[in-house]
Amino acid sequence: MQIIHHGAVNGVTGSCHQLDINPLHPSSYLIDCGLFQGAETAGKNSVDQLQIDFPIDNINALIVTHCHIDHVGRIPYLLAAGFNQPIYATTATAALLPLVIEDALKVGVTRDKKLIQACLNQLNKLIVPIEYSQWVSLPINLSPHMTQPFKQIKLKFKPAGHILGSAYVELDLKGPSHKHRVVFSGDLGATYAPLLASPKSPYRADTLVIESTYGDKKHQGRKDRSKQLKGIIEKAVQDNGVVLIPAFSIGRTQELLYEFEHIIFRNQHNPMWQNIDIIVDSPMAANFTKKYREFRNLWDNEAKQKLKQGRHPLDFEQLITIDSHQDHIAVINYLDSKQKPAIIIAASGMCTGGRMSNYLSRFLPKATTDILFVGYQAQGTTGRDIQQYGPQGGYVYIDEQRIDIKASIHTIGGYSAHADQHNLSNFVKRMHHKPKHIRIVHGDDEAKQALASAYQALLPMAEIEIGKA
Ligand SMILES: [Zn+2]
Numbered sequence: 390m391q392i393i394h395h396g397a398v399n400g401v402t403g404s405c406h407q408l409d410i411n412p413l414h415p416s417s418y419l420i421d422c423g424l425f426q427g428a429e430t431a432g433k434n435s436v437d438q439l440q441i442d443f444p445i446d447n448i449n450a451l452i453v454t455h456c457h458i459d460h461v462g463r464i465p466y467l468l469a470a471g472f473n474q475p476i477y478a479t480t481a482t483a484a485l486l487p488l489v490i491e492d493a494l495k496v497g498v499t500r501d502k503k504l505i506q507a508c509l510n511q512l513n514k515l516i517v518p519i520e521y522s523q524w525v526s527l528p529i530n531l532s533p534h535m536t537q538p539f540k541q542i543k544l545k546f547k548p549a550g551h552i553l554g555s556a557y558v559e560l561d562l563k564g565p566s567h568k569h570r571v572v573f574s575g576d577l578g579a580t581y582a583p584l585l586a587s588p589k590s591p592y593r594a595d596t597l598v599i600e601s602t603y604g605d606k607k608h609q610g611r612k613d614r615s616k617q618l619k620g621i622i623e624k625a626v627q628d629n630g631v632v633l634i635p636a637f638s639i640g641r642t643q644e645l646l647y648e649f650e651h652i653i654f655r656n657q658h659n660p661m662w663q664n665i666d667i668i669v670d671s672p673m674a675a676n677f678t679k680k681y682r683e684f685r686n687l688w689d690n691e692a693k694q695k696l697k698q699g700r701h702p703l704d705f706e707q708l709i710t711i712d713s714h715q716d717h718i719a720v721i722n723y724l725d726s727k728q729k730p731a732i733i734i735a736a737s738g739m740c741t742g743g744r745m746s747n748y749l750s751r752f753l754p755k756a757t758t759d760i761l762f763v764g765y766q767a768q769g770t771t772g773r774d775i776q777q778y779g780p781q782g783g784y785v786y787i788d789e790q791r792i793d794i795k796a797s798i799h800t801i802g803g804y805s806a807h808a809d810q811h812n813l814s815n816f817v818k819r820m821h822h823k824p825k826h827i828r829i830v831h832g833d834d835e836a837k838q839a840l841a842s843a844y845q846a847l848l849p850m851a852e853i854e855i856g857k858a
């Protein structure tokens with residue numbers, strides 16, 4: 390058995406791992422097929438970033454951990470390369486995936502409706518929705534002329550607490566003489582995340598492939614982040630400026646809405662909170678929010694409790710959703726001319742494009758603006774540059790235009806949707822049968838190194854490796 394990586398080895402983006410169960414007669418499974426972003430696209434033209442540059446004829450199935458674009462964005466190219474095998478995902482991910490792929494195609498590839506529909510039809514044909522915690526047998530390529538180390542392979546998804554539908558993957562490999570359990574973490578959620586419960590460790594893993602986004606960090610103040618959020622916003626709107634929050638349309642946007650509903654509910658006599666416009670400028674995010682409401686059976690107890698009390702944790706009067714591009718431009722002009730406070734949530738989460746770019750171009754040069762980062766900003770993204778150069782009065786390039794930063798920059802760490810070092814250690818510590826082999830992926834170098842040291846201290850006998858391309 391061997392595991393090769395087609396992404397998420399030099400950074401956090403482009404997740405795509407291949408589990409090969411028989412090196413003599415290739416028979417493989419692909420775990421995620423994501424897009425590269427930020428620094429990881431440097432030196433490659435856009436076509437090269439997207440090409441599937443490995444043979445796919447021996448791949449028996451694609452397994453999707455969750456539908457963030459850096460885990461699923463290369464699926465259209467996989468299909469275009471002729472991939473015609475089942476695509477396994479949790480029920481919620483299967484419901485979200487076509488929306489994500491449709492948007493990715495529209496934004497990055499083509500406006501041709503027929504082409505988009507053809508791709509979606511193919512995707513819908515191949516996708517196999519699976520409930521959490523159910524074992525299913527995967528197709529296996531058994532050549533009669535070869536000795537097969539494994540005769541059967543089964544898959545199970547367990548909740549990862551990262552975004553709606555997110556899962557870590559357990560793969561059970563059974564041969565005539567031995568068994569082997571491989572676990573792919575996907576992206577793991579942190580403790581005390583809004584809306585979703587944090588992940589529980591698997592019972593066993595022989596080999597573990599694990600993300601390390603915050604492998605060198607300890608999350609601070611997760612419990613009082615909503616106080617922090619409230620404080621920053623109350624200060625920010627005093628000068629009638631806008632507050633821009635770059636956020637992924639899936640996950641982060643819904644967490645923020647959940648928090649704002651909470652703050653508004655708690656501050657019923659505060660006119661600012663009762664009147665402020667909270668604008669979600671993204672038809673995509675609005676669609677995903679609907680799906681989050683639809684799949685409320687996957688929410689954590691606190692969120693379900695609010696439902697029971699008659700509250701609507703993802704909805705409130707002050708919420709405005711912007712759909713058309715025309716309205717999007719109109720809102721920017723309106724806010725610009727009126728000097729009226731408002732909170733705007735828009736993608737992309739790392740400011741690498743999308744409607745957030747238009748807000749940044751217009752409002753970064755204004756001293757009354759506040760930018761609030763609530764998520765990880767990968768190296769080489771505009772978001773990371775704003776975080777780094779903004780506080781010194783620097784500038785960034787957006788759409789090849791130099792934009793001076795006069796806005797105030799804030800970061801709240803408590804909303805990170807990824808496990809920190811403590812959570813990642815616990816994920817392994819709480820397994821009954823601990824891995825003999827750990828492969829660390831999906832992180833910057835320092836994060837991977839720090840996590841490797843933590844695991845080595847925890848499991849001195851285990852082989853701890855850092856994934857390489
Ligand atoms: Zn993710």
Ligand SMILES: [Zn+2]
Binds near residue numbers: 401
């Ligand atoms: Zn990821």
